[in-house]
Amino acid sequence: MKLTALLYMLIIVLFLPTSCSKTGGILPPPPPDPCSLISVNLNGVVVNPSVSGASDGSITLSASGGSGFTFNINGGAFQSYHKFNNLPAGNYTVMARNSDGCSSVVAFLLSNPTPSCTGVNITVSATATNNVFCESSTATITVSASGGTAPYTYNLNGGAYQAANVFTNIATGSYMITAKDANGCIGNASTTVNNGTAGPLFTQVRTLVRNNCLYCHGGVFSSGGVSYSDDCNIVSGKLRIQARAVDGNPSPMPQSGLLPAADRQKIIDWINAGGRYSD
Structure with missing residues (x-):
C-alpha cells in the first residue's frame, strides 16, 4: 500500500509543468530587435x-x-x-x-588650409659684427623678420633652417640670409662680415717692424725665417719680437742694435694690451 502511494506521487512530480506559463510550459519568444529593421x-x-x-x-x-x-x-x-x-x-x-x-x-x-604667400611681404634685416683679423672667427649675424606669420626660422647661404635668429662664429665674407614664416613664405637679406680695423698699438708696432726688420724678415731671405710683411705673423710672433727687439735675446733685432727706448716701449705696451691685431 505504501509502495503504491509513493509511485503515484512520483508520477505526479514527473509530469508537473516546468513553469506557470499560460502557454503550457513553453517560454515566449524574445522581443524583436528594434535595430534589425532600421538603418541609421x-x-x-x-x-x-x-x-x-x-x-x-x-x-x-x-x-x-x-x-x-x-x-x-x-x-x-x-x-x-x-x-x-x-x-x-x-x-x-x-x-x-x-x-x-x-x-x-x-x-x-x-585639414589645415594650404597657405598662400600671395601678397605676403616678409621684411628681413641682418646685422653683423666684425671678426678680429688673425684670430678664430667670432663674428655673429643677428636676423629679424616681420610681415609674415610667426614663428620664423632662418638659414644662412641656403643651409639648414634654425629657430634661433643668431648665427655665431661666422667667417669673414658675404652672406645671404633667408627667413621663412609659419606658412612657408620667405624673405631674404644680405650682409657682410668684415675684419675689424687694426688697433693703434698694433699699427705702431707694425710700422716699427717693417721699417727695421723687413730686410731680413721680408720673405726674401730664407735665412730670415718668418716674414713680417704678413700682419698675422707679427701677431703670432710677438714674443719673439719682444725677445729680439726689446730684450736683445739671443741677439738684437735689427742687427744694427736695439731700437730706441721709446720704440721698445711701444712693443711692450702693445703686448701688455693683449698683443692682438685689434689692440
Whole structure:
C-alpha cells in the first residue's frame, strides 16, 4: 500500500509543468530587435580651420533612421546638439545614436588650409659684427623678420633652417640670409662680415717692424725665417719680437742694435694690451 502511494506521487512530480506559463510550459519568444529593421545614416559637413594651427574648425551632423538622436566625438560624452565646434585639424570619429540605441559611426578629417604667400611681404634685416683679423672667427649675424606669420626660422647661404635668429662664429665674407614664416613664405637679406680695423698699438708696432726688420724678415731671405710683411705673423710672433727687439735675446733685432727706448716701449705696451691685431 505504501509502495503504491509513493509511485503515484512520483508520477505526479514527473509530469508537473516546468513553469506557470499560460502557454503550457513553453517560454515566449524574445522581443524583436528594434535595430534589425532600421538603418541609421550619418552625414556631416566639415569646416576646416581658418589658418594652420587654429582651433576653429567644426563638424555639423545630420542623421536619419529613427528619432531622439545624440552624438559623440572620439568616444566622448554624448550630446543632443548636432554640431561640434572649436576643432583643430585632425581625424575624428563621430557616432550618432537614436532613442532605440541604434547607431552609426563615421570618420571625418579636418585639414589645415594650404597657405598662400600671395601678397605676403616678409621684411628681413641682418646685422653683423666684425671678426678680429688673425684670430678664430667670432663674428655673429643677428636676423629679424616681420610681415609674415610667426614663428620664423632662418638659414644662412641656403643651409639648414634654425629657430634661433643668431648665427655665431661666422667667417669673414658675404652672406645671404633667408627667413621663412609659419606658412612657408620667405624673405631674404644680405650682409657682410668684415675684419675689424687694426688697433693703434698694433699699427705702431707694425710700422716699427717693417721699417727695421723687413730686410731680413721680408720673405726674401730664407735665412730670415718668418716674414713680417704678413700682419698675422707679427701677431703670432710677438714674443719673439719682444725677445729680439726689446730684450736683445739671443741677439738684437735689427742687427744694427736695439731700437730706441721709446720704440721698445711701444712693443711692450702693445703686448701688455693683449698683443692682438685689434689692440
